[in-house]
Amino acid sequence: MSDSESSRPTEQWGSKLGVILAVAGSAVGLGNFLRFPGQAAANGGGAFMIPYFISFLIVGIPICWAEWTMGRYGGKFGFHSSPGIFSVLWRNPLSKYIGSLGLLIPVVIYMYYVYIESWCLAYAFYYATGDLDLGKNPASYSNFFTELTGQVSDGAIISGDHDSDGRVEFALQPIFWFFLITFVVNFYFIYRGLSKGIERFCKFAMPLLILAAIGVAIRVLTLPEQPLPEPWPRSLPQALPTSQWDTLKETALAPKTTPPEMRKSVVTAFNHYFDGIQENQEGYDGDIPVLPPVGFANSDQGMGIAMGYLRAGDKAEPYVTWLHKVHEDLSQSQKLQLQDLERSQTSLVTELQATVKAQTLLKAAADHKGAPPPAEAMAKFQEDEVALKEQLKGITAKRKEIIASTGAGAMPSLLPFLVTINEKLTNDQWTEAQERYAALEVARLRRTVFNGLGYMWNPDLSRLFEANVWLAAAGQIFFSLSIGFGIILTYASYLRRDDDVVLSGLTASSTNEFCEVVLGGLVAIPSTFLFLGMASTISVIEKGSTFGLGFNTLPAVFANMPAGRWIGMIWFGLLFLAGITSSLSMLQPAIAFLEEGFNLKRRASVSALGLMTLSGALTVIYFSHNVTALDTMDFWVGTFAIFVLATIEVILFGWVIGIKASFAEAHRGADMHIPRVFGFILKFVTPVFLLTIFAFWLQQNFADRVQQMFDNPAVMLTVLYLIIILLFMFLLISLAAEQWRKIGLGEKEVAE
Known part of the structure; x- marks a missing residue:
């Protein structure tokens, strides 16, 4: 191995707890507290949990174990990014380019996710100052949210009112400054590295996040019965x-x-x-x-x-x-x-x-x-x-x-x-x-909290015969556990070769499920039912909007609560923390690639990635009308590409590497062994389930999304931007592969 390769900076986790909290932090986010309760209530309540837990068992846990195992295996060869890891998992010239999805997905999701985090920070700040005391009308909060996020027109966030000559004055709106603060906070911890930045923050933030969520949940559960309004x-x-x-x-x-x-x-x-x-x-x-x-x-x-x-x-x-x-x-x-x-x-x-x-x-x-x-x-x-x-x-x-x-x-x-x-x-x-x-x-x-819980959790078993319910359950598992993102591959690659991956993966997934099912399921829907009633709760759920529930309806609910201003501040502060723990993980795969592919120092790789993600975030901010760019990126990368990458990972684990070899690697240093039945599940059940879900999903969404590109120039420009980013990553991977070939990286295991 050459000197240049051996001098390349390497990092490791400081502790087993640190990596578990970091992986759990990457999964615990806005989807746990906003998306999950709406999905559950809209898809049969308690009945939704049947396909949800089936998806968790045959998709979530198996892919999680596969990613932990393949990531640690790739790390033994000195790779910490998905292109490098894929190149040793499947010795084929195409494999490293398939691994580009593990760079594209987290980087692009970060571009719009950090902007959503800034909304949460803004709401927490405005609650603290009292500026979000808009009364009990959900429409008031809807108007506030629309204006805050610039959904009135493209460019609204970077332009102000018209001057006397009718020209638009350049003026950055408040949400832009909240975005900059959020962006800087993220990059501060990312720059500090794996153990001193991401791990240290998650060790502090995850317990605080869970305590805050428990506190809000207890407050909701102890709210008194509300008077039943007449028509x-x-x-x-x-x-x-x-x-x-x-x-x-x-x-x-x-x-x-x-x-x-x-x-x-x-x-x-x-x-x-x-x-x-x-x-x-x-x-x-x-x-x-x-x-x-x-x-x-x-x-x-x-x-x-x-x-x-x-x-x-x-x-x-x-x-x-x-x-x-x-x-x-x-x-x-x-x-x-x-x-x-x-x-x-x-x-x-x-x-x-x-x-x-x-x-x-x-x-x-x-x-x-x-x-x-x-x-x-x-x-x-x-x-x-x-x-x-x-x-x-x-x-x-x-x-x-x-x-x-x-x-x-x-x-x-x-x-x-x-x-x-x-x-x-x-x-x-x-x-x-x-x-x-x-x-x-x-x-x-x-109108009691427990009737609200009953509305959310009482099973409507007839919904189990609807394909959409199963699609929603599988989609929620993907969204929630961060599987198919490429993040776990990178995080696991920093483990030592005998560090446990089976129990650690299960623990991280279980932490996420606790936050989602137990804490996320106790706040949003029950409190909405309590103060706005059954009909309004149904109306909110049927609209199917995470943003509508989180930023329009819940503030009206908090306005009805005793000490609602402070509950609102804690709630949106919690969402901000949850968002940060997720977004910190999204850039580590690309940073690892730049460091191992071009021998860049942390400062250079973080700076380069900062410029790239800033360009994407500004695209999202500029095309703010009806959050067009955000929605487009979320569909093509945050949904479509994730399904593709997860399916490829399962096929690699079960068919290319093989279940026997994969399980042998997973069980190295394991505190527990994967049950044998999961060998059959990973080889046959999971890929068939994924491909079936993917086919139904494409049938329902793909044609309409393609048509949107031709109907809306902003959608077309956003898709072209994504294609340019992907082609640029192909070029970088090609250059990095040449560097790896010269120094022999990936040909044999490296010393710890």
Whole structure:
């Protein structure tokens, strides 16, 4: 071995605990506390945990062990980056270029992840200063978040207002400075190296993060039951000034008012209410629990029922009395049944509308050609339409059966007032709409934390037959454990040749699962349920936005909590810490590559990587409209490339190296052995599972994503940027390979 190679700087972990906490830190991040609870609640609650833990056992743990083992093996040959490690795992000229994914993935994810971290830092700071006290209206926080992150337009973060001549003034917005602080903090610890920087920070940050999460979880679990709000037609009169309520009521009573027009007036009234509470204006009562209409209550039919109630006046009292009687008599399980029926009906109605629309389009296309529509296709659509209508009839009948079981008698009808509403519905349709609206009212659960936990964890076993649920579970495991990133390969390569990888890998994964399932599952959804209620919680979950839950909804939840300002500060401080522990790990693979490929010192490699990642981060910051660049990078690198790399790793471990040789390497110095059944799982089950999931995923997402490149120039530019980065990495790998060949690196094991 040449002098140049032997002088190349080498690093090692300071302790076994340090490497476990560092690997756990790379996995524990925003996905644990925001993405996981939303995924679980949206995909069957407790039922989601079945495919989740199956994915953990046949994908998460096996790939984790494979990465730890292959990383340590590559480290024996002096390699600490995936191109070098792949070159000794598979002695093929192409292997090192396949390993480029292990550089591309963490580097690109860092480019946008560090920006998201800065959002958390900004929120924690604004909570500490009191500037994030925006009241109880989620819309206020949504507007704040949109403006803070520059989603209004591209370039909004680096430009200010227009001057007197109409020109845009150059002005860096506050979030840019939070980004710079976050960027510098990351590189400070990265520059200090593996043991003095990353390991030392994770030893401090991980226990603090877990303690903070436990503290917030305890606070949520000990919150008292919240009053159950009445629907807005009965609660707003008590919460608004008389003049404002009279104006809203006049709109409802006006014969020409349509439900969509009424909805606009209701939205305006709620905005006035939330603003009035925040500014302590006279006439607004913040002690009255009031929630905006969501779901069916916010539809045209639901708004029509509310208008009919207001038009009925005192004559609606029998209906209100009946509602209270049914609500009291229904059991918890019956209320949950009614909620399940509502979700099923919403889904079926959407499917029915799509079927009817497809028939209309097919007929229109045939008429345009002057020919009859395809008989077979039309027959299939009509058959589907009949089947869907039958299912809807079954839901209506079941709903009536549940309510009738209370013995409260027939529902007092508002039909004489509903038929006066400017909406083209038959009497039967109005009656069915009132029954559906009433079922939502009587199915309201007591707003306790434990009912919130029940909503999240009670299993809906019918969801197990949906492919999307399994896709979501597998995707969450990838996202959560950081497998397929290339990070664990690099971290494990710094282990000594007899350091344990089996128990260490299992411990790091278990730490992540504790943070995700136990701590992440106890905060976001239960607290949202407690303060915003069932309907609003469902609405948030159905939107499927991690950002919406974390930065729009939870701040409104904290605003309802005693000492919510400080809970919010701790929560977003926790998210910032979780983000930092993850992002610190993302650049080590590329730093290791620059050091071993070009014999660079730490300062030079960190500086070079800093410039590259800064260019990518600025791309994300500039193309801020609807977070376009961030979303594009997250899809093509943070999802697509991760699936590809993880699948390649499993094939390498199980087929190229072979299970026997792989397990022999894994068991060297191991405190425990991998159960033999995992040999079969790693060789057959995991790759088949991954390829199946990947095929379904491509079918659902790939075509739309490709089309986006042609529809949106910002998406195309971001993809081109990613391609340039990948080609640049190919060039660097080619140059590094020549250097390795000259010094003989990788040909034999190196001395420790």
